[in-house]
Amino acid sequence: MTTHSIKQQTGMIYQSISGFYYVWSEGKSYTTKPRGNFRHQKTKPLVGDQVLFEIDLANEASDSRIIEIEERKNQLVRPNIANVDYAFVVMSLVEPNFSYNLLDYFLVSVEHHHIQSIILLTKYDLLVEEKGDEHAQAFVEEIRAIYQKIGYEVIVIDDTEAKIQAVIDSIKEGVYVVMGQSGVGKSTLLNRMLPGADIETAEISDSLNRGRHTTREVTLYPLGEGFIADTPGFSAIEFENIEKEELAECFPEMRAVSHLCKFRSCQHLNEPQCAVKEAVSDGTISSIRYQNYEQIYEKIAQRKPVYNRKNN
Ligand SMILES: Nc1nc2c(ncn2[C@@H]2O[C@H](COP(=O)(O)OP(=O)(O)O)[C@@H](O)[C@H]2O)c(=O)[nH]1
Ligand SMILES: [Mg+2]
Ligand SMILES: [Zn+2]
Secondary structure, three states, X not given: OOHHHEEEEEEEEEEEEOOEEEEEEOOEEEEEEEOHHHHHOOOOOOOOOEEEEEEEHHHOOOOEEEEEEOOOOOEEOOOOEEOOOEEEEEEEOOOOOOOHHHHHHHHHHHHHOOOEEEEEEEOHHHHHHHHOHHHHHHHHHHHHHHHHHOOOEEEEOOOOHHHHHHHHHHOOOOEEEEEOOOOOOHHHHHHHHOOOOOHHHHHHHHHHOOOOOOOOOOOEEEEOOEEEEOXXXXXXXXXXXXXXXXXXXXXXXXXXXXXXXXXXOOOXXXXXXXXXXXXXXXXXXXXXXXXXHHHHHHHHHHOOOOXXXXXX
């Protein structure tokens, strides 16, 4: 093997199967393996990783070698994936009923990973069926008014193709995951967006394999302008990795005004001259959101100390 036939390129790992990492780079897929000395390093390549790899131009059929993993912007455990840019936070309007509380729990968890949320409100058809057109529209507008104002895109869907297409069209360059509690329509959405991927089967085999070491790896599929993970995440929410002092950072509208609080360490609870509380009383910050802040803050404060806290 002569050095001049070796080319270095960067790309993103989109799939990993039995020690092989499939890298998407400059419009092509490459089968790669970590270079030998990787085994001595702690970091294992992960789906979503940006990597530098070597291609042997003299023997293009040979597997390429990953030589470097770029520093990760974030890393999720469920699904096991790095460098997530966006999360579709799926909330159904009915069955299960929409909850501001639960939505804010999800948004906070996602913010904590420095991931941008897009709110997907599902089962609009069922809401109309239950409450009629007028009420359904008003309800959705109420949610929109709160969340769009603070920077979250809100997309309303039912199970029709047109609405699914609107979700696909919204996808920008970057890596997306789907989050949300059970029963809200995550699998339905993924199946419709990725008809070739057989999501349901994947989830079933995943649950059958629980407890064994053969848990299924996540795959990133190209979709719209970006990539989307075929495995939904965060079906249950815990705040075990968030410190109460970090919580306000996970509320964009609080983040935006907290520099105006009298005290630098203001937690926006009982402190005097708090810009957040002023914004709540004049209606600039939603009181629903603020109450959820107080509630999550309290949950974190009550939490038993955990000594082996993870970093993310
Ligand atoms: N009417 C209606 N039903 C939906 C919609 N989205 C999902 N469902 C149904 O809701 C149930 C739960 O969906 P599923 O995708 O399994 O939820 P998951 O647990 O989040 O993966 C299924 O029976 C779906 O057919 C929707 O927009 N409208
Ligand atoms: Mg599901
Ligand atoms: Zn404050």
